[in-house]
Amino acid sequence: MMDLSERNERLFFKLLIDNVEELLPVVYTPTVGEACQKYGSIFRRPHGLYISLKERGKVLDVLKNWPEKNVQIIVVTDGERILGLGDLGLQGMGIPIGKLALYVALGGLRPSLCLPVSIDVGTNNQKLLDDPYYIGLRQKRTTGEEYDALIHEFMLAAKQEYGEKVLIQFEDFANHNAFKLLAKYGRTHLVFNDDIQGTAAVALAGLVASLPLTGGTLADHRFLFLGAGEAGTGIAEIIATEISRKANIPLEEARRKIWLVDSKGLVVKSRWDSLQHFKRDYAHEHEECKTLLSAVQALKPTVLIGTSGQGSTFTKDVIETISSFNEKPLIFALSNPTSQSECTADQAYTWCKGKCIFASGSPFGPVTVDGKTYYSGQANNAYIFPGMGLGCIIAGVIRIHDDMFLKAAEALASLVTKEHLDKGLVYPPFQNIRKISAHIGAAVAAKAYELGLATRLPRPDDLLACAESCQYSPVYRPYR
Ligand SMILES: O=C([O-])CC(=O)C(=O)O
């Protein structure tokens, strides 16, 4: 696929669009994870822009080396937390490349607008440092002032070179930098963090879409997360916001329906002093539970969400326990790639005897248990970010607001039909993703206009038609 994209970009995108369900797992999770792990030995051509510590003071010049001048979307990583695979250093470049291929194929953005960036501040992955084919700097990760200064230079240079409306997507940064960068640049740049906000929106969409199957409202659910990092706390916060608005209760009260388990056990008040700031809103009064199983037994959640980056952590005991007190437990194993999924679709459906509603971050095919076939949706931020980018571009958005992610989630949930639900699917199939992205783009753009964050005036009357008409199609021009 990489060879094809080099030789004939239009054909690459045509093939991807026409065979999206088959090829998504190649260009994206799970194969992209393996590609990053082996990136040094399979490297042929750059495909994106590499910015290293050595280029401090010259980042703008480096950007000017990129052949396209009208860049509107940048996906940037520093490679420290690539999917659930950990620190892959500069080889994390596969992720921005994969994500941007989806901006084009799933969202309909022009390839020339897209810039993948990998920032090289070293790696703490000793295996890579010892690997003769490693493509990055052979040093431990720099942190603190030197790190901040390089990122800051990049952020300023991107805005200077491509203007105020270049959308910068932070991807697969480690927790400590992810929250910091989002807070730091959210007010001065058009930025979002896909792992915090994109994943949150896609999870919320699946939960909202599943309500006709479980009955009741979101506020009637009790949520337990394994994993309290970017994805876990991002999803928790969007759920709490949605519940607080829909049930008209204070955010604090909505948050109390949500519990997190991290590597040390249940996040509770008594752990407050040692908790990272992003977990503290979910540190409720409860005795300590050291394991996920004991937390499931104690809290009796209706929804179990895995965002731990740790494979095989939803064990048989855990799944059997949650299905012992739920008619239809919701089980979302969101970690990527497949090897890091908290459980497989097969395990979930087998262990709960077909009772659960299952979705996962990486794709699983249909599963047959006791002669009955079960399907599972792919709860992946790939449903959200391409539409988010499309919406930003058609409306000339200058800042991202959390409400735009809420709208994106609602738009996605609204496209789940009875036919999908009858199959146990809480997401629409990827086959229709370009239409889905156009709907999300229109919803995002509408919200941006409402919030005064859209600069393209006058506002198009029909934003959906506008989004669809702007989508890139990889067709050949007729020659005579
Ligand atoms: O890339 C994906 O498949 C979803 C994602 O952002 C992650 O797992 O970090």
Ligand SMILES: [Mg+2]
């Ligand atoms: Mg990611």
